Amino acid sequence: MEFTLLGAVAFAAAATAGVLWFEAGRTNPPGSTRRLADAALAATLAGLLAGRLAAMAGGGTNPLTHPADIVIVRSGVDTGFAALAALVVLALLARRGPWATLDGLASAALAGLAGWHLSGVFRSAWLGTPSDLPWAFAQAGSAVTRHPVEVYAAASLLLGAVALHLWKRRSPRPGVVGATALIVAAGVRLATEPLRLGLGTGPEWWYTAGTAAGLALLAWRLTRRPAP
Amino acid sequence: MPRLIVLLAAAALLAAACSSAAVPDDEVPALPPTDAGALNALLAASDRPVVLNVWASWCIPCRSEAPLLRQAEAQFGDRVRFVGVAVRDDPGAARAFVAEFGLTGLDHYFDSAGSVPGGLGAVGVPHTFFFAAGGALVYHHAGVIGEGALALQIDELMRREG
Numbered sequence: 001m002e003f004t005l006l007g008a009v010a011f012a013a014a015a016t017a018g019v020l021w022f023e024a025g026r027t028n029p030p031g032s033t034r035r036l037a038d039a040a041l042a043a044t045l046a047g048l049l050a051g052r053l054a055a056m057a058g059g060g061t062n063p064l065t066h067p068a069d070i071v072i073v074r075s076g077v078d079t080g081f082a083a084l085a086a087l088v089v090l091a092l093l094a095r096r097g098p099w100a101t102l103d104g105l106a107s108a109a110l111a112g113l114a115g116w117h118l119s120g121v122f123r124s125a126w127l128g129t130p131s132d133l134p135w136a137f138a139q140a141g142s143a144v145t146r147h148p149v150e151v152y153a154a155a156s157l158l159l160g161a162v163a164l165h166l167w168k169r170r171s172p173r174p175g176v177v178g179a180t181a182l183i184v185a186a187g188v189r190l191a192t193e194p195l196r197l198g199l200g201t202g203p204e205w206w207y208t209a210g211t212a213a214g215l216a217l218l219a220w221r222l223t224r225r226p227a228p
Numbered sequence: 229m230p231r232l233i234v235l236l237a238a239a240a241l242l243a244a245a246c247s248s249a250a251v252p253d254d255e256v257p258a259l260p261p262t263d264a265g266a267l268n269a270l271l272a273a274s275d276r277p278v279v280l281n282v283w284a285s286w287c288i289p290c291r292s293e294a295p296l297l298r299q300a301e302a303q304f305g306d307r308v309r310f311v312g313v314a315v316r317d318d319p320g321a322a323r324a325f326v327a328e329f330g331l332t333g334l335d336h337y338f339d340s341a342g343s344v345p346g347g348l349g350a351v352g353v354p355h356t357f358f359f360a361a362g363g364a365l366v367y368h369h370a371g372v373i374g375e376g377a378l379a380l381q382i383d384e385l386m387r388r389e390g
Contacts, residue, residue, distance in 0.1 A: 059295030060250050060329055072292045072372070124369065125376035141366070144387055197379035199299040
């Protein structure tokens with residue numbers, strides 16, 4: 001793993017841990033932070049493994065014959081499979097209190113994602129399609145100004161994290177905050193994808209499915225009668 | 229619960245293992261030898277921008293970026309020339325690497341002494357260099373390159389050429 005990627009991971013992990021620490025005792029029940037952090041860590045590792053294996057298979061590398069390649073995650077993690085595996089593991093770990101866990105991790109997960117996107121600035125991977133907007137950036141030595149697309153994504157996710165934190169203080173129905181976080185995470189990626197440069201491998205349909213799943217989950221939690 | 233996670237991981241690993249070599253080994257010709265001087269001449273004579281990837285079959289990170297280079301060549305190969313230089317490698321292993329990832333769209337060379345990256349001031353592998361038509365260096369990416377950075381630098385090259 002490269003140092004720039006390690007930095008990105010550290011950035012995201014610090015953002016997640018920082019928000020969990022901030023929320024402890026404010027919106028998350030006192031004493032739950034460690035359990036939530038463990039669940040987030042397990043889900044992240046499972047998602048990373050599944051996403052890496054999917055990307056290796058897609059790229060033509062057999063993980064059984066090249067097991068050492070699994071740890072080389074740069075440029076090779078399928079985000080759709082990663083998100084799915086992370087959610088499955090989270091659901092398994094939190095099966096005794098799924099809504100409280102989802103709601104407890106919602107803001108932290110969005111902040112972690114924001115940290116990840118912002119780290120693109122340090123990995124030469126934060127500029128997107130050309131733009132003439134006043135805040136567009138050009139890379140050194142270039143006259144072409146471009147959308148700082150990863151900054152857009154990071155700012156939107158951070159805004160979402162703050163909004164959900166404030167909303168959670170008003171004790172909405174269980175699961176509503178978690179479902180909204182899923183909509184924000186997938187929706188931000190879906191909305192910013194057209195501004196990214198890629199090689200035609202962007203899994204937009206995963207982000208569409210994630211947004212739709214979040215909306216369905218939100219509708220279900222809002223219409224469900226609260227337990228007596 | 230841990231048993232279930234292990235089972236899921238094993239299933240994912242087996243499913244992912246169902247992959248094969250993109251091109252038979254014997255369809256990949258021997259990689260012609262090159263050095264810093266010969267490569268500079270090639271770059272200077274190119275009427276198209278060049279993406280130069282320095283790799284080795286023993287370099288694990290190089291395996292990560294190989295599929296991206298294949299995709300980039302398939303998408304932009306008509307406007308940008310893609311060149312690969314295998315350094316400090318075994319000729320047979322280098323050919324097998326090209327076959328495994330189906331990198332036959334790139335023009336590959338073999339640099340047994342590693343003089344190409346040395347001449348460009350780079351140490352180790354992988355490295356990706358982006359040259360304008362005529363051989364002027366535009367950008368040097370040290371280490372594994374990701375999809376976003378690769379697409380961005382290719383876009384920069386193509387816009388320079390108009």
